Amino acid sequence: MIHPFTQEHEELRNVIRQFLQKEIVPHVERWEAEQKVPREILRKMGSLGYFGLNIAEEYGGSGDNPLAEAVLHEEIGRINASGFANTVGVHVGIAMRPVYKFGTEEQKRRYVVPGVQGEKIGALAITEPGAGSDVASIRTRAVRDGDHYILSGNKIFITNGVYADFYVVAARTRPEGGHKGLSLFIVDRDTPGFQIQRKLEKVGLHSSDTAELFFDDCRIPASQRLGEENQGFYLIMQNFQWERLMIALQTLGTAQAVLDMAVEYAKTRQQFGGPLTQFQVIRHRLVDMAVEVAKARHLTYHALDLFARGIDCVTETSMAKLVATEAAYLVADMAVQIHGGYGYMQEYPVQRAWRDMRVTRIYAGTNEIMKEIIAKRMELLP
Numbered sequence: 001m002i003h004p005f006t007q008e009h010e011e012l013r014n015v016i017r018q019f020l021q022k023e024i025v026p027h028v029e030r031w032e033a034e035q036k037v038p039r040e041i042l043r044k045m046g047s048l049g050y051f052g053l054n055i056a057e058e059y060g061g062s063g064d065n066p067l068a069e070a071v072l073h074e075e076i077g078r079i080n081a082s083g084f085a086n087t088v089g090v091h092v093g094i095a096m097r098p099v100y101k102f103g104t105e106e107q108k109r110r111y112v113v114p115g116v117q118g119e120k121i122g123a124l125a126i127t128e129p130g131a132g133s134d135v136a137s138i139r140t141r142a143v144r145d146g147d148h149y150i151l152s153g154n155k156i157f158i159t160n161g162v163y164a165d166f167y168v169v170a171a172r173t174r175p176e177g178g179h180k181g182l183s184l185f186i187v188d189r190d191t192p193g194f195q196i197q198r199k200l201e202k203v204g205l206h207s208s209d210t211a212e213l214f215f216d217d218c219r220i221p222a223s224q225r226l227g228e229e230n231q232g233f234y235l236i237m238q239n240f241q242w243e244r245l246m247i248a249l250q251t252l253g254t255a256q257a258v259l260d261m262a263v264e265y266a267k268t269r270q271q272f273g274g275p276l277t278q279f280q281v282i283r284h285r286l287v288d289m290a291v292e293v294a295k296a297r298h299l300t301y302h303a304l305d306l307f308a309r310g311i312d313c314v315t316e317t318s319m320a321k322l323v324a325t326e327a328a329y330l331v332a333d334m335a336v337q338i339h340g341g342y343g344y345m346q347e348y349p350v351q352r353a354w355r356d357m358r359v360t361r362i363y364a365g366t367n368e369i370m371k372e373i374i375a376k377r378m379e380l381l382p
């Protein structure tokens, strides 16, 4: 199997693992109940350098190193705290990332430097009530007015949407032109006309806050535009590669954690005079789960290796997202079954994985869209 990590990455993995066990795991249930990840812990992670693993030193990071950030995402997945994983992943991997990659020097100083320190937290706002998979049909408008733009419209399902400090927002700068008429903007939380319309209640990922946003003639300086006008769609698509890899890594970590829980439970739970593993059907189910995790690991590490070496990996990234998220949900579902009635009780963490993994097949591009991307790459479209 391709193992893209060096000895240094494995040492980092150990440090992160210890940090997560000490500082995160004991608080997960409380954060889920409070429906919030406390800001202090995000600041602490920032101060320890965990948000700058793939950011140049001049912006407070430890250097451009996607494999180091990959270790962070996989290990966060491994503790089965996907609400927390979502909060961190969206900030580091999908909101701060485009500012770092496509932003001006001033934008990087204003958002990336405090973002790396955990002083400012970001969100990425693309989805709208009428535009989900079909990103090109976004209707939020940004109309140029001198050296400003006026934003109007709304966004839905935005992770970190309730508590973020800055929002990277996709808006239409050309009425016609579909995907060729979109641009990205950075909107500060306190901008007049910008409203966090409502906090959304979800089936899982309870500690991750999700919001509907509203832009009511929200006036922002033209210097807040990210990248060239009408190039937003291409920037979003570029950023999707890392986002999808990140989701694959997180869900791979969770699938492995859930498999371990199920093995442990099946070995210790006694029924009919022996452990559950005395039954061939249970043993085979555990083997099926191990095969799913192995498939996810192979594809994810392969895509990550290509990505880290700068090789085109749209197909592999889409496959990794598809396979890892399907595997994680299947493994979580089987783990609940192996736990019997206990698996359905709140006090057993397998139920949380089962609720949390369901959405990974939907966000960051649905798995049907992953298949469409792969089909296009296979030149199957008429």
Ligand SMILES: Cc1cc2nc3c(=O)[nH]c(=O)nc-3n(C[C@H](O)[C@H](O)[C@H](O)COP(=O)(O)OP(=O)(O)OC[C@H]3O[C@@H](n4cnc5c(N)ncnc54)[C@H](O)[C@@H]3O)c2cc1C
Pocket: 090, 124, 125, 126, 127, 131, 132, 133, 134, 156, 157, 158, 159, 160, 202, 205, 210, 359, 362, 363, 364, 365, 366, 367, 368, 369, 372
């Ligand atoms: C918890 C959560 C967090 C999220 N966080 C964010 C965020 O931070 N920022 C953000 O911008 N968005 C976010 N999203 C939105 C997410 O990316 C969208 O929900 C997703 O892209 C799907 O869009 P939709 O929900 O409108 O579904 P639709 O696009 O309406 O799709 C409905 C169904 O039709 C299928 N479908 C659609 N088009 C096709 C096609 N061409 N071929 C085959 N099948 C198709 C889909 O696969 C799906 O099964 C989040 C969503 C959730 C649930």
